[in-house]
Amino acid sequence: MGSFSRIEKTTGDKTNYELYGSGDLHLGRLLHNRRFDIAMVAFLDCLKHLIDHVKSQDPSVDFPH
Secondary structure (H helix, E strand, C coil): CCCCCEEECCCCCCCEEECCCCCCCCHHHHHHHHHHHHHHHHHHHHHHHHHHHHHHHCCCCCCCC
8 A cells, every 4th residue: 555544433334434645726636535535533432541541550641632
């Protein structure tokens, strides 16, 4: 995959979502941008789960933001 990061659903239809954008803003890219938005929400959800797990193991850990 190189420098083209993706995130994959582990349940259901196992869809891949791209975590990158081309920067083009034309009508044909509307669906691509939506896929990026879905991927970013999924990535941030994974990050939240990771932070919650680390805090459950060591409550003294403090993450910025």
